[in-house]
Amino acid sequence: xxxxxxxxxxxxxxxxxxxxxxxxxxxxxxxxxxxxxxxxxxxxxxxxxxxxxxxxxxxxxxxxxxxxxxxxxxxxxxxxxxxxxxxxxxxxxxxxxxxxxxxxxxxxxxxxxxxxxxxxxxxxxxxxxxxxxxxxxxxxxxxxxxxxxxxxxxxxxxxxxxxxxxxxxxxxxxxxxxxxxxxxxxxxxxxxxxxxxxxxxxxxxxxxxxxxxxxxxxxxxxxxxxxxxxxxxxxxxxxxxxxxxxxxxxxxxxxxxxxxxxxxxxxxxxxxxxxxxxxxxxxxxxxxxxxxxxxxxxxxxxxxxxxxxxxxxxxxxxxxxxxxxxxxxxxxxxxxxxxxxxxxxxxxxxxxxxxxxxxxxxxxxxxxxxxxxxxxxxxxxxxxxxxxxxxxxxxxxxxxxxxxxxxxxxxxxxxxxxxxxxxxxxxxxxxxxxxxxxxxxxxxxxxxxxxxxxxxxxxxxxxxxxxxxxxxxxxxxxxxxxxxxxxxxxxxxxxxxxxxxxxxxxxxxxxxxxxxxxxxxxxxxxxxxxxxxxxxxxxxxxxxxxxxxxxxxxxxxxxxxxxxxxxxxxxxxxxxxxxxxxxxxxxxxxx
Amino acid sequence: xxxxxxxxxxxxxxxxxxxxxxxxxxxxxxxxxxxxxxxxxxxxxxxxxxxxxxxxxxxxxxxxxxxxxxxxxxxxxxxxxxxxxxxxxxxxxxxxxxxxxxxxxxxxxxxxxxxxxxxxxxxxxxxxxxxxxxxxxxxxxxxxxxxxxxxxxxxxxxxxxxxxxxxxxxxxxxxxxxxxxxxxxxxxxxxxxxxxxxxxxxxxxxxxxxxxxxxxxxxxxxxxxxxxxxxxxxxxxxxxxxxxxxxxxxxxxxxxxxxxxxxxxxxxxxxxxxxxxxxxxxxxxxxxxxxxxxxxxxxxxxxxxxxxxxxxxxxxxxxxxxxxxxxxxxxxxxxxxxxxxxxxxxxxxxxxxxxxxxxxxxx
Numbered sequence: 001x002x003x004x005x006x007x008x009x010x011x012x013x014x015x016x017x018x019x020x021x022x023x024x025x026x027x028x029x030x031x032x033x034x035x036x037x038x039x040x041x042x043x044x045x046x047x048x049x050x051x052x053x054x055x056x057x058x059x060x061x062x063x064x065x066x067x068x069x070x071x072x073x074x075x076x077x078x079x080x081x082x083x084x085x086x087x088x089x090x091x092x093x094x095x096x097x098x099x100x101x102x103x104x105x106x107x108x109x110x111x112x113x114x115x116x117x118x119x120x121x122x123x124x125x126x127x128x129x130x131x132x133x134x135x136x137x138x139x140x141x142x143x144x145x146x147x148x149x150x151x152x153x154x155x156x157x158x159x160x161x162x163x164x165x166x167x168x169x170x171x172x173x174x175x176x177x178x179x180x181x182x183x184x185x186x187x188x189x190x191x192x193x194x195x196x197x198x199x200x201x202x203x204x205x206x207x208x209x210x211x212x213x214x215x216x217x218x219x220x221x222x223x224x225x226x227x228x229x230x231x232x233x234x235x236x237x238x239x240x241x242x243x244x245x246x247x248x249x250x251x252x253x254x255x256x257x258x259x260x261x262x263x264x265x266x267x268x269x270x271x272x273x274x275x276x277x278x279x280x281x282x283x284x285x286x287x288x289x290x291x292x293x294x295x296x297x298x299x300x301x302x303x304x305x306x307x308x309x310x311x312x313x314x315x316x317x318x319x320x321x322x323x324x325x326x327x328x329x330x331x332x333x334x335x336x337x338x339x340x341x342x343x344x345x346x347x348x349x350x351x352x353x354x355x356x357x358x359x360x361x362x363x364x365x366x367x368x369x370x371x372x373x374x375x376x377x378x379x380x381x382x383x384x385x386x387x388x389x390x391x392x393x394x395x396x397x398x399x400x401x402x403x404x405x406x407x408x409x410x411x412x413x414x415x416x417x418x419x420x421x422x423x424x425x426x427x428x429x430x431x432x433x434x435x436x437x438x439x440x441x442x443x444x445x446x447x448x449x450x451x452x453x454x455x456x457x458x459x460x461x462x463x464x465x466x467x468x469x470x471x472x473x474x475x476x477x478x479x480x481x482x483x484x485x486x487x488x489x490x491x492x493x494x495x496x497x498x499x500x501x502x503x504x505x506x507x508x509x510x511x512x513x514x515x516x517x518x519x520x521x522x523x524x525x526x527x528x529x530x531x532x533x534x535x536x537x538x539x540x541x542x543x544x545x546x547x548x549x550x551x552x553x554x555x556x557x558x559x560x561x562x563x564x565x566x567x568x569x570x571x572x573x574x575x576x577x578x579x580x581x582x583x584x585x586x587x588x589x590x591x
Numbered sequence: 592x593x594x595x596x597x598x599x600x601x602x603x604x605x606x607x608x609x610x611x612x613x614x615x616x617x618x619x620x621x622x623x624x625x626x627x628x629x630x631x632x633x634x635x636x637x638x639x640x641x642x643x644x645x646x647x648x649x650x651x652x653x654x655x656x657x658x659x660x661x662x663x664x665x666x667x668x669x670x671x672x673x674x675x676x677x678x679x680x681x682x683x684x685x686x687x688x689x690x691x692x693x694x695x696x697x698x699x700x701x702x703x704x705x706x707x708x709x710x711x712x713x714x715x716x717x718x719x720x721x722x723x724x725x726x727x728x729x730x731x732x733x734x735x736x737x738x739x740x741x742x743x744x745x746x747x748x749x750x751x752x753x754x755x756x757x758x759x760x761x762x763x764x765x766x767x768x769x770x771x772x773x774x775x776x777x778x779x780x781x782x783x784x785x786x787x788x789x790x791x792x793x794x795x796x797x798x799x800x801x802x803x804x805x806x807x808x809x810x811x812x813x814x815x816x817x818x819x820x821x822x823x824x825x826x827x828x829x830x831x832x833x834x835x836x837x838x839x840x841x842x843x844x845x846x847x848x849x850x851x852x853x854x855x856x857x858x859x860x861x862x863x864x865x866x867x868x869x870x871x872x873x874x875x876x877x878x879x880x881x882x883x884x885x886x887x888x889x890x891x892x893x894x895x896x897x898x899x900x901x902x903x904x905x906x907x908x909x910x911x912x913x914x915x916x917x918x919x920x921x922x923x924x925x926x927x928x929x930x931x932x933x934x935x936x937x938x939x940x941x942x943x944x945x946x947x948x949x950x951x952x953x954x
C-alpha cells in the first residue's frame with residue numbers, strides 16, 4: 001500500500017506545499033555598521049533588496065505566530081499556599097514512592113516566633129549534599145531562630161533576604177519550574193503559606209573534567225574541549241569570550257526529557273532575524289526525549305537529504321568563540337560535548353580551528369592540502385577506474401604495461417577490485433572504533449593482512465589498487481570535519497559506480513549533480529556555497545585562502561552581521577609612525 | 592507561494608558566456624575556417640562586432656522595458672497572440688539547440704571515449720542533468736555557473752597555452768583567406784553563432800535592472816568574442832588550412848597535440864571534464880528556458896510537471912537524425928544561417944512595435 005502511494009506521489013503532480021522559507025537578510029537595526037561597509041557591500045545589499053516582498057511578509061507572519069504561540073505556552077502559577085497540596089502534586093509528578101532517588105526532606109522553620117512547615121526536594125546523585133546542608137537546611141532550621149532585625153517584611157522576602165545565604169536562589173511560581181530545576185541538579189523548597197517556591201542551584205553532576213578534544217586536535221592553540229555539562233560548557237565559552245554583549249539564552253527541549261539548552265550569541269553583532277530563527281526552530285521541536293546535539297542537529301537542519309552537514313558540530317570552545325565573533329549563533333546542550341554553530345558554509349567544513357592560530361602562509365598551505373585531500377577522498381578510486389577502463393591512452397605505455405602485468409592474475413574486473421578494497425577499508429575503520437581497547441592491536445594485524453600482502457599474494461587485488469585505496473583513506477582522514485568525512489565516503493561510492501559505467505563523463509555528471517545539490521542548499525538562510533555562489537564581496541579569495549589576521553577586517557558578508565567590520569583598515573597602528581608620538585623618529589634622528 | 596529568483600551580473604554573465612562558448616568544443620573553430628579559410632580569426636572578430644552592434648541597438652530600445660522579458664514585450668507589442676507566437680518561436684529555437692547539442696555532444700563523447708556504449712545510454716546522462724537542473728531551478732543553475740564557468744575557462748586556456756609551440760603564423764596566410772566577400776558579406780549571417788544572447792532577453796526579469804542587463808550583455812558578448820577568437824586563431828594557426836577542414840572536434844585535436852615531457856603525452860582525456868561540464872550546463876540552461884518560456888507563453892502556474900514530458904520529447908527528437916553528419920548539416924546550414932533573425936531581428940522588431948503602440952510599462 002505504502003509503495004503504491006509512493007509511486008502515485010512520484011508520478012502525479014501535487015500542488016507545492018506552502019513552506020516557511022527563511023532567508024538571512026540585513027538587519028534593520030544594524031546602526032553600528034560602518035558607512036564604508038555599506039558602500040562596499042552595495043552589490044550584496046542591492047541583491048537583498050530585490051528579494052521578494054512576499055517572503056518578508058511571510059517571515060513577519062511567522063514571527064508573529066511564533067510570538068503568539070510563545071505567549072500561549074507561558075504557564076499559569078499553580079503553586080498552592082497549602083503545603084500538603086503542593087506535596088501531593090510533587091509526589092504525583094515524581095511518582096513517589098516508586099521513584100527511589102528523589103529525596104523529600106520535611107522540616108520546620110521558625111520565623112518571627114511562628115513555626116512554619118516546609119519541605120525540600122532534590123535528586124540524590126545530582127546535588128552537592130554539603131551545599132544543601134550548609135547553605136539551605138542549616139540556615140533554615142537553625143539561623144531562623146536567631147533574632148534578626150527586620151522591618152516587617154513578608155515571610156517570602158524575609159527568608160530570601162535574611163535566612164537563605166545561598167548564592168543562586170530563584171523564586172518559582174509553577175511546579176514545572178521547580179521540577180525543571182530539580183532535574184537540572186537543583187533543589188526545590190516549598191514553604192507552607194507561600195504560593196511561591198524557592199529553587200537553588202546545588203548541582204554536582206557526576207561528569208568528566210575538561211579534557212583535550214578528541215576529534216579536533218590541534219598543535220597550536222587551546223587544548224580544552226567541551227564536556228557533557230551545560231554550565232561548564234557555557235563557562236568555557238564565557239571564559240574565552242569576555243564580551244559584555246555575549247548573551248546566553250536558556251531553552252528547554254523535549255517534552256519529557258526537558259533537556260536544558262543554551263543559545264549563545266553576541267547581541268550587537270549577530271543578526272536579530274538569525275537569532276529569532278534559531279530560537280523559533282528550537283522552540284518548535286516536538287519530541288519526547290532528546291539526548292545529544294547529534295539529534296538536535298537533525299531536527300533543525302535545512303536540508304536533511306544533503307550528505308554534507310549544514311551545521312557545525314564542534315567540541316572546541318575556542319572555535320565556538322571565533323564563530324560567535326563573526327555573528328554566528330551557538331547552541332549548547334546539556335549532556336553533549338559538542339556545541340552546534342549556525343549558519344555555516346561549505347568552506348567552514350574544510351577549515352580547522354588551528355587555521356586561525358597559524359601564520360597565514362602555513363594555514364593557506366594546509367588549506368590547499370585539505371582541498372587536495374578532499375578531491376582524492378572523493379574522486380581517486382573513480383578516476384583510477386575511469387582511466388583503466390575508458391581512457392587508457394592517458395597512461396604512458398610503460399606504466400600501462402606495469403599495471404596490466406600486475407593485474408594479469410587478478411580474476412575480477414577492476415570495479416569489483418575497487419569495491420572489495422573500499423568495503424574492506426570501511427570495515428576496518430568501523431571495527432577500529434568498536435573494538436575493545438585491549439584487543440585493538442589485533443585489528444592492525446588483520447588490517448595489514450587483508451589490505452596488504454595477503455590480498456596481493458592471493459591475486460585478489462593488484463598492488464596499485466592498494467596504493468589508490470590507501471591514499472584515498474589518507475585523504476578522507478585529512479578532512480577536518482567528522483561529518484563531512486562521512487559525506488565524502490558515501491559520495492565516493494557513487495563516483496565509483498559512475499566512473500565504472502561511463503568514465504570521465506560519469507564523474508563530470510556526478511560533480512554537476514552534487515554541485516547543483518550543494519548550491520541549492522541553505523544553512524539557516526545562508527546559501528551553502530557562499531561566498532562563491534552566490535558571489536559576495538571577498539568571493540573566491542575568502543573561500544579558499546586566509547589573509548593575515550591583521551587584514552581580516554570584515555565579518556563574512558553573507559552573515560549580514562550588525563557590525564560588518566571587525567577591525568579598522570589599519571589595525572597595526574604601530575606601522576604608522578605619525579599616529580603616536582614622534583619619539584621613534586626623534587630617536588632615529590638622534591641615532 | 593512562488594519565490595522570485597534574483598541574481599547578479601556575475602552569474603548571468605557566466606550563463607550567457609557558457610551558452611555562446613560551448614560551441615567552441617563542438618565545431619565553431621572549424622566552421623570559422625570553412626567560411627573564411629585562413630582568415631578565420633578575422634571572421635570571428637567581424638561576427639563578434641556585428642553581434643555587439645546588434646546588442647547595442649537592442650539594449651537602447653530595451654531601456655524603457657526594465658525587468659521585462661521578450662514575451663512581456665511581445666505582449667505589449669501584439670497582445671496575447673504576439674506573446675504566444677514569440678513564445679513558440681523561442682521554444683522551437685531553444686528546443687532545437689538543446690536537441691542538437693545533446694546529440695552532438697553525446698556523439699562526440701561516444702567517438703572519444705565511450706566507443707562501445709549505445710548513444711541512448713550516453714544521452715541518458717545529459718537527460719538526468721537537465722531534469723535535475725530544471726527541477727532545482729534557475730537559482731541553483733546560476734550559482735553553479737558562478738564557479739564552474741571559471742574552471743571551464745581556465746581549462747580551455749590551458750589547452751590553448753599547451754599548444755603555443757605549435758602555432759605557425761604562416762598558416763594564417765593568405766590574410767584574407769577565402770576572400771573579403773565570403774567573410775564580410777556571406778559570413779554576416781554567421782552572427783547566429785551569438786544566437787544564445789536570446790537567453791539574456793529571457794533572463795531580464797532575473798536581473799531586474801536595466802543597467803545589469805546592459806552590463807551583462809556587453810561583458811558576456813565581449814568575453815565570448817575573446818574565447819571564440821582565441822579558439823579560431825589557435826586552430827587555424829596550428830593546423831594548415833586543408834588539414835583543419837578535416838578535424839571533426841577541433842579542440843580535441845588541439846588537445847591531442849599537448850605534450851608535457853615524456854610522461855604526460857596524452858592528456859586530452861583530462862579535458863573531457865571541461866567539455867562535458869560546459870555541455871551539461873548548456874543543455875540544462877536551454878532546457879530550463881524552454882520550460883520557462885512555455886510556462887510564460889501559456890500562463891501556467893507551474894513548470895515542474897512539464898519537466899519529464901519535455902525531457903522525453905527532447906531525447907526522442909534528438910534520435911530522429913540518422914547520423915552525426917545529418918544533424919551537423921541541419922545545425923550548420925539551416926539553424927546557424929537563420930538563427931540571427933530570431934536572436935537579433937525579432938527583438939528589435941518587437942521593441943519597435945511595442946514603442947509604436949506606446950504601451951510603456953509602469954515601473
